[in-house]
Amino acid sequence: MEFFKFIVSQIIDYTPKEWDGFASQIRIQEFKKSTFLAEANRVPEEVFFIEKGLIRVLINDSKGAEHTFHFATEGQFIADYASYLRMQPAHYSLQALEDTRVVVIPRAAIDWGYAHMRQGEKLGRLVAEQYFSYHDDRIKQTFSLTPKERYDKIEEVFPGILNRIPQHMIASYLGISSVHLSRLKNQK
Amino acid sequence: MEFFKFIVSQIIDYTPKEWDGFASQIRIQEFKKSTFLAEANRVPEEVFFIEKGLIRVLINDSKGAEHTFHFATEGQFIADYASYLRMQPAHYSLQALEDTRVVVIPRAAIDWGYAHMRQGEKLGRLVAEQYFSYHDDRIKQTFSLTPKERYDKIEEVFPGILNRIPQHMIASYLGISSVHLSRLKNQK
């Protein structure tokens, strides 16, 4: 929990009393490799903060095929945040790719923070802005770079990821088939 | 300006005094069809709110080709918001596709709102969340739908757009060539 407290302190100021009120509503939870933290079709009621481990965000298309949407690692927040905000059934599932320890932040804790922490809204704003910027960069890249170029840059976005994640999931993230990625790697 | 004031009142509460302080720092500006509100490579120092008209957000790739990233219409905020937040040179340019009237909101006004309006941070949070959700939906769709399916649904995302925007810009938005879109339309 100390790691989480530290990361939040980097983003906003809070009093010990504010922190205690907030912390009393959150908890630590561990997930074994390959298990799911959250599944599609359920309304997300919590946001996760990753203390240790690696999480894959995936979506199933209308034909049942699975697509990797995103990876998240130590020090990051993760959820199907759009569905969380709208209180609608999630499209994404969250899967641990390694044994993972997270801080579970229920909706009640977040709303309490907005109402009772002086900089609660600011924290929410900055997290949303950061998450937004990541998405924006990503769409920007799909327009301006080829899949090969995006593969070559993936370590900038997810440092160390190529040693932690099977290649077919990376191909899925890039929106191409694993066979095609294998081909691209052997070009030049 | 009344339309903008109304839209903000739908999002947060503010006192007359708060509004006057904020409003004294913003201004109305008009842009003729085809002109640019903002250009890539300059650090964005303002966010626009569209009172009337239609704006195209575009990006140029490394080979100089132009891609349409987004469309924005009446009642929406628009900027290269990621670059605005990071205070870095913009990747996007903003172009009016019709004669357009916008409210220009300089960075100073936004920061003033965060500091002096009780619900200023909340407004920032909600706008960021909304913008994020739009981006998220979009990436979701590129994974789960074919270009044809996305074309068929584009009126849900941008009502009335097919009558206001040339087809090659729509093709660019969908990430396909105009020739290919023309082909897809005639299937089935």
Place this chain on the structure above:
DNA sequence: TTAAAACGATAACAAATGTTTAGAAAGCTA
């Protein structure tokens, strides 16, 4: 109003990417 530019459809061809199958290497689990 008229000449120029932009637009959208189409065809022919080229390039990129997907699918299926197979096999070897690596990893996992009982």
Place this chain on the structure above:
DNA sequence: TAGCTTTCTAAACATTTGTTATCGTTTTAA
């Protein structure tokens, strides 16, 4: 450790999508 599963590469072929060029039509601007 042995057997099973996953992972990655490769080849052959199919499909999708892009590129270029052409041609009416519509729109724009002087």
